[in-house]
Amino acid sequence: MTTLTESEGITFVSGHLTFPTIGLAVTTSQAYSSGDCVGGVISFADAFRSTNLMSGILQTMIIVDKGTTSCSGMDFYFLDTATTGTAPTNDSALALADADLLKVCGRVQFTSGDYRVWSDNSIAVKDNLGIPVRATTGTTLLAVAMMTSTGFVYTSTGDVTVKLSILAD
Numbered sequence: 001m002t003t004l005t006e007s008e009g010i011t012f013v014s015g016h017l018t019f020p021t022i023g024l025a026v027t028t029s030q031a032y033s034s035g036d037c038v039g040g041v042i043s044f045a046d047a048f049r050s051t052n053l054m055s056g057i058l059q060t061m062i063i064v065d066k067g068t069t070s071c072s073g074m075d076f077y078f079l080d081t082a083t084t085g086t087a088p089t090n091d092s093a094l095a096l097a098d099a100d101l102l103k104v105c106g107r108v109q110f111t112s113g114d115y116r117v118w119s120d121n122s123i124a125v126k127d128n129l130g131i132p133v134r135a136t137t138g139t140t141l142l143a144v145a146m147m148t149s150t151g152f153v154y155t156s157t158g159d160v161t162v163k164l165s166i167l168a169d
Contacts, residue, residue: 018056018168020044024145024160027091031151037094038074038145041087042162047133047141049168055134056168061108063115063124067159073148076162078106081136094146106131112149133166141166 024039032038048054061076077096085097096104108131114124133141141164154160 018047018049018166019163020047020141020166021161021163023158024162025090026154026157026160028154028157030091031153032091032147033093034148034150035093036091036147037088038090038147039160040090040144041082042076042143042145044141044143044164046139047164047166047168048135048139051138053169054136054139055132056166058106058108058129058131058133058164058166059127060165061126061129062163063110064161064163065115065122065154065159066161067120067155068122072152073109073111075110075146075148076108077104077144077146078108078131078133079103079142079144080105080134082142088144094144096144105133109148 022042022044024042026039048056058078063074079100081103083096083100083103085100086095088094088096108126108129110124110126114126115122116124135141145162
Protein backbone atom coordinates (compact mmCIF):
# COMPACT_ATOMS: atom_id res chain seq x y z
CA MET A 1 0.00 0.00 0.00
CA THR A 2 1.14 3.52 -0.76
CA THR A 3 0.88 6.19 1.92
CA LEU A 4 -0.69 9.37 0.51
CA THR A 5 -0.53 11.71 3.53
CA GLU A 6 0.13 11.48 7.23
CA SER A 7 -0.58 13.85 10.12
CA GLU A 8 -1.28 13.50 13.83
CA GLY A 9 -1.45 9.71 13.83
CA ILE A 10 -3.92 9.55 10.93
CA THR A 11 -2.78 7.76 7.79
CA PHE A 12 -4.59 7.61 4.47
CA VAL A 13 -3.63 4.71 2.22
CA SER A 14 -4.68 3.54 -1.19
CA GLY A 15 -8.15 2.03 -1.19
CA HIS A 16 -9.42 4.90 0.98
CA LEU A 17 -8.76 3.13 4.26
CA THR A 18 -8.38 5.57 7.17
CA PHE A 19 -6.82 4.95 10.57
CA PRO A 20 -7.99 7.65 12.97
CA THR A 21 -6.34 7.32 16.38
CA ILE A 22 -7.05 9.18 19.61
CA GLY A 23 -6.05 9.01 23.25
CA LEU A 24 -8.86 8.91 25.80
CA ALA A 25 -8.77 11.48 28.59
CA VAL A 26 -9.23 9.06 31.48
CA THR A 27 -9.35 9.69 35.21
CA THR A 28 -6.63 8.15 37.36
CA SER A 29 -6.70 6.94 40.95
CA GLN A 30 -10.48 6.74 40.97
CA ALA A 31 -12.58 3.74 40.10
CA TYR A 32 -15.01 3.97 37.21
CA SER A 33 -18.47 2.58 37.88
CA SER A 34 -20.55 0.55 35.47
CA GLY A 35 -22.36 3.01 33.21
CA ASP A 36 -19.74 5.76 33.55
CA CYS A 37 -18.60 7.64 30.46
CA VAL A 38 -14.91 7.13 29.70
CA GLY A 39 -13.14 10.17 28.26
CA GLY A 40 -16.15 12.34 27.37
CA VAL A 41 -17.07 12.83 23.70
CA ILE A 42 -14.42 11.23 21.48
CA SER A 43 -13.66 12.94 18.15
CA PHE A 44 -11.94 10.86 15.48
CA ALA A 45 -10.73 13.70 13.24
CA ASP A 46 -10.39 13.04 9.49
CA ALA A 47 -12.15 9.69 9.71
CA PHE A 48 -13.74 10.37 6.32
CA ARG A 49 -12.16 11.55 3.06
CA SER A 50 -14.01 14.82 2.53
CA THR A 51 -17.12 16.75 3.47
CA ASN A 52 -18.76 15.30 0.36
CA LEU A 53 -17.96 11.72 1.37
CA MET A 54 -18.81 11.53 5.07
CA SER A 55 -19.40 7.82 5.56
CA GLY A 56 -17.67 4.48 5.58
CA ILE A 57 -17.54 1.00 7.06
CA LEU A 58 -15.90 0.53 10.45
CA GLN A 59 -13.84 -2.63 9.96
CA THR A 60 -11.53 -2.86 12.99
CA MET A 61 -11.33 -1.22 16.40
CA ILE A 62 -8.31 -1.49 18.71
CA ILE A 63 -7.90 -0.40 22.33
CA VAL A 64 -4.30 -0.07 23.55
CA ASP A 65 -3.76 0.31 27.28
CA LYS A 66 -0.13 0.95 28.13
CA GLY A 67 -0.57 0.75 31.88
CA THR A 68 -3.23 -1.78 32.71
CA THR A 69 -3.12 -5.53 33.06
CA SER A 70 -6.62 -5.98 34.44
CA CYS A 71 -9.21 -4.95 31.86
CA SER A 72 -12.93 -4.67 32.13
CA GLY A 73 -15.64 -4.20 29.56
CA MET A 74 -16.37 -1.05 27.61
CA ASP A 75 -19.02 -0.14 25.03
CA PHE A 76 -18.40 2.43 22.28
CA TYR A 77 -21.38 4.22 20.73
CA PHE A 78 -20.66 5.99 17.43
CA LEU A 79 -22.64 9.15 16.67
CA ASP A 80 -23.33 10.78 13.31
CA THR A 81 -23.59 14.24 14.90
CA ALA A 82 -22.96 15.94 18.24
CA THR A 83 -25.39 15.41 21.09
CA THR A 84 -27.88 18.18 21.80
CA GLY A 85 -28.67 17.07 25.34
CA THR A 86 -26.24 17.21 28.24
CA ALA A 87 -22.79 16.48 26.84
CA PRO A 88 -21.28 13.21 28.08
CA THR A 89 -18.39 13.91 30.47
CA ASN A 90 -15.59 11.73 31.74
CA ASP A 91 -16.24 9.64 34.86
CA SER A 92 -19.94 10.49 35.11
CA ALA A 93 -23.00 8.41 34.30
CA LEU A 94 -23.61 8.21 30.55
CA ALA A 95 -27.20 9.13 29.76
CA LEU A 96 -28.02 10.13 26.20
CA ALA A 97 -31.12 12.28 25.75
CA ASP A 98 -34.07 10.80 23.85
CA ALA A 99 -33.37 13.05 20.86
CA ASP A 100 -29.74 11.89 20.78
CA LEU A 101 -30.54 8.18 20.54
CA LEU A 102 -31.26 8.50 16.81
CA LYS A 103 -27.74 9.89 16.35
CA VAL A 104 -26.21 6.53 17.29
CA CYS A 105 -24.98 4.87 14.08
CA GLY A 106 -23.16 1.90 15.60
CA ARG A 107 -21.94 0.15 18.74
CA VAL A 108 -18.85 -1.92 19.51
CA GLN A 109 -18.76 -3.89 22.74
CA PHE A 110 -15.53 -5.01 24.41
CA THR A 111 -15.56 -7.53 27.27
CA SER A 112 -12.72 -8.61 29.53
CA GLY A 113 -12.28 -11.68 27.29
CA ASP A 114 -11.44 -9.46 24.29
CA TYR A 115 -8.22 -8.23 25.88
CA ARG A 116 -4.78 -9.78 25.52
CA VAL A 117 -3.03 -8.97 28.77
CA TRP A 118 0.75 -8.85 29.18
CA SER A 119 2.87 -8.06 32.24
CA ASP A 120 2.31 -4.28 32.19
CA ASN A 121 -0.10 -3.49 29.35
CA SER A 122 -2.95 -4.87 27.27
CA ILE A 123 -4.64 -4.66 23.88
CA ALA A 124 -8.11 -5.51 22.63
CA VAL A 125 -8.97 -5.96 18.96
CA LYS A 126 -12.34 -6.33 17.25
CA ASP A 127 -12.07 -7.36 13.58
CA ASN A 128 -14.54 -7.73 10.71
CA LEU A 129 -17.09 -5.38 12.27
CA GLY A 130 -18.75 -4.19 9.05
CA ILE A 131 -20.56 -1.32 10.81
CA PRO A 132 -21.75 1.56 8.60
CA VAL A 133 -20.74 4.87 10.19
CA ARG A 134 -21.17 8.45 9.05
CA ALA A 135 -20.94 12.09 9.95
CA THR A 136 -23.71 14.53 9.07
CA THR A 137 -21.20 17.41 8.87
CA GLY A 138 -17.44 17.48 8.40
CA THR A 139 -15.08 14.52 8.36
CA THR A 140 -15.00 13.77 12.10
CA LEU A 141 -16.57 10.62 13.53
CA LEU A 142 -17.88 11.05 17.08
CA ALA A 143 -18.21 8.41 19.78
CA VAL A 144 -18.79 7.97 23.48
CA ALA A 145 -17.40 5.13 25.58
CA MET A 146 -19.14 3.59 28.57
CA MET A 147 -17.63 1.32 31.23
CA THR A 148 -19.65 -1.89 31.62
CA SER A 149 -18.19 -3.10 34.91
CA THR A 150 -17.39 -1.49 38.25
CA GLY A 151 -14.15 -0.76 40.06
CA PHE A 152 -11.74 -0.29 37.17
CA VAL A 153 -8.90 2.22 37.80
CA TYR A 154 -6.53 3.61 35.14
CA THR A 155 -2.93 4.33 36.13
CA SER A 156 -2.14 7.29 33.81
CA THR A 157 -4.18 9.81 31.83
CA GLY A 158 -2.22 8.99 28.66
CA ASP A 159 -2.44 5.23 28.86
CA VAL A 160 -5.51 4.49 26.73
CA THR A 161 -5.49 4.89 22.93
CA VAL A 162 -8.25 3.89 20.51
CA LYS A 163 -7.54 3.18 16.84
CA LEU A 164 -10.08 2.56 14.09
CA SER A 165 -9.79 1.24 10.57
CA ILE A 166 -12.52 2.62 8.37
CA LEU A 167 -13.12 1.79 4.74
CA ALA A 168 -14.13 5.31 3.73
CA ASP A 169 -16.44 6.09 0.80
